[in-house]
Amino acid sequence: MSDAIKHECGLAFIRLRKPFSYYLQQYGTVMWGLNKLYLLMEKQHNRGQDGAGVASVKLNVEPGYPFLQRIRSSAHQPIADVFRQINQEVKELEKYQPDVMKHPGLMKGHISYLGELLLGHLRYGTQGKNNVEFCHPFIKRHTIPARNMALAGNFNLVNTDELFDLINIEPGEFQKQSDLAAMMEVIHHFVVKGDEQSPGEMDVLSALRKAVPLFDGGFTVGGLLGNGDSFIFRDAHGIRPAYYYISEDVIVAASERSAIRTVFNVGENEVKELMPGMGLIVKGNGEITIDKITEPKERKACSFERIYFSRGSDEKIYRERNALGYNLSPQILNAIDHDLKNTIFSFIPNTAEVAFYGLWKGLDDYLKQVKIQRILSWGRDISEDKLSEMINRKIRVEKIAIKDVKMRTFITEDVSRNEMVQHVYDITYGTVEKGVDTLVVIDDSIVRGTTLKESIVRMLARLEPKKIIIVSSAPQIRYPDCYGIDMSKLGDFVAFRAAIELMKETGKEDCLKELYEKCKELQRLGQLHTENVVQNVYKPFTTEQISDKIAELITPKGLNLPVQVIFQTIESLHKSCPTNTGDWYFTGNYPTPGGNRVVNKAFINYMEGKNVRGY
Known part of the structure; x- marks a missing residue:
């Protein structure tokens, strides 16, 4: 993705099913569980680089000894920092007891995070600030062990105010900025209620069934309780991903299937998807339950997971990204008038590479x-020369764009900063026949268009092609997200800005005022969640008209060669990614009422000139 956006979070859960002495004998180390947690988090580091955290619960601890520990970091490399601190404790112990690693009982007693229950989290800050206090897991302390809780998740909620009201809590300044704080208060409220009614007989399933239906958002959440119970649950639409693996040694859950497969070296069919509305609950005694937490609704798993966010090492995701590129080939062939002889194809590094291979295959199939x-x-x-010339025709592929190391600049002056931004990408000179070759470059998605305009198109133009065609493997991003991705300001989207420009050019500016007034009226009536008013901004125009206007907006001033933009169609998206049909970014069809409220609030903010998020 050429325009960087913060997105998602990553979850890692491990429940050891055997004593630590077993792991020492079987795998050579009592640290096996923590080592696996580290790998599980590292294999998902693409999901969060603002912070990391680990919580641990020890089973069967003597009264008066610590049983729940939590460590977090917002350092430059937060996962490494967390585990460096954990391992430092081991090194300190080894100074006094050199062979301590051979004594599981001593290790468990002295190493704070050596617990049977482990919960890891990787954070991208979409809500709240990026300091360590906002890193998951959060913990809730209580004098009764069973009422202690650690919680972490991959999610956003859009009804946090209502949740605090529901349980009669006046949120503090910190709580107001964190949807996890709201979720934790609600879950803990029902956990405590249940424990009060049946002391010593904790019913986690019952507590979650009361709490989870109250949450409006997309979520995969993991939790640990002080009595040894633990759980993972997923939202009713399956918006955020969740996978698990169970063996005789361990119970594992994570945000990505491929991470579990790699870390535990297991086959695809051994890693299961936790289905929408379901929960995986492990009691302190090791009993496993997979049961319904909230009534499942129409599956709307996030399509952006398949386009960009998830690791492409998952074989299904790889095939789907490949298909996204393949299905674009007819549009591109039409755009170049089927002139493959004078067209060069490339991609924006690095996440568009798999879609590019699919596009290449689609073009090659046509050429065959x-x-x-x-x-x-x-x-x-027929002659040998004639036949040889025909058979040797190939799709012309070059590595045109090169992403340089992440550039940072101390310069704040706008003109100078723009000059620096131009050089985020570089080009391979001598690859294009000037004024003859058309250059087709695929990106996985186009959000703001800023990097395309200020860097990529400007740099590509230095090769002096006949024409530049930018291709997006995703459809036009028109609407904000409120389920875990930091895209909540309408003015940031180049597709929205294109529609606004078209409205101005066609004398439809009064429509914007009417839509604004409608949103304000819905807000006054408490009905912002009932419909997506912003869909009316796009209705007067075809997809092609908006694409053409986007091409204008991403073309630097003074550039004297044509630039065209081609987007994936909604139909091709669903054909390529049949199990992840959540497409609200592109269609505005939100799976929960909170989505409509967010998009309408974002429109109000835009019209009032407020540069703030819509939730």
């Missing part, structure tokens, strides 16, 4: 058909 038809049309009028 052309070769077959041409050769057949010759009949007997």
